[in-house]
Amino acid sequence: MSNLFSPHSNGVDLNLDELLYYRNQSVQWLPPAKSLWSQMLGHHQSRQLGRGMDFSESRQYQAGDDIRAIDWRVTARTGKAHTKLFSEEREKPLVLFLDLSPSMVFGSNLMLKSVLMAHMASLIAWLTVAQQDRVGAVIDTGTELIELKPMGRNKGPLVILQRLVEVHARILNRPRETETHSFQPALSALRRLTPKGGEIVFISDFIRLTDHEQHALSQLKQHNSVRFVHVSDPLEFGATAYRGYEKISDGSRTQWLDFSSKKTRQQIEVAFNNKLQGLKTLAQKTGISFCALSSDRLLLNQISG
Structure with missing residues (x-):
């Protein structure tokens, strides 16, 4: 299994070499090979990325x-x-929404959710330019937005990945923010950056997304293809071998939880599933495709099969 992981990754820090690894991996999903999205969604056929x-x-x-x-x-x-x-x-620019808010900088097992997000972003970016499309991004730290306009060839992915590495390193070395903005500013930025008919892919844990953003999402969906890639960690739904008290934060609230209590673990699982079902319902209402990734598994193990 280890050969499916970037040899330069440690699961916490990000570096350009680990993200460049996915440039060669993207060839698996180029026509006439199987589609990345059909593989993730479990379908035999899917519209080509960006067409x-x-x-x-x-x-x-x-x-x-x-x-x-x-x-x-x-x-x-x-x-x-x-x-x-x-x-x-022949050209359908793709814009990535990349969530680097505090709740994403978390991982209880193999890697941080933010690292898995970056791996997926790299794979999609290289796949996009390999099909002669342009790729851009909105990097959202929860307190600031970094807008990167769609660009083609190698420059598109390289600009995005370099900024991801820089911002991720800065976030790891600063105190966690107690307050974050909603998805609304990012949705406005995506509307500006994405040409009509382009594609938008959100890679996030969607903790900050609320029903208030449904109208803005519907507006995006009117003129663009939109996808949700949900990133989670097993601890978020109570799946852990740890038995004891631990201080847990979702990026805005902090509390102590007793993981030795089966009732506590079940309550965590119920809360997680309720939030996840709400997200799936929102996606269904707005006609947005939905797929999921977990930070306790290597990316290529989750999408290859």
């Missing part, structure tokens, strides 16, 4: 045309049936 069909023009209806493609506006204006023609748009 779609764009309206090109209308022409007069011809026998055999799909009636579902009739352009009713032009038909009404001219009095003659017209059909919409579509062409494959």
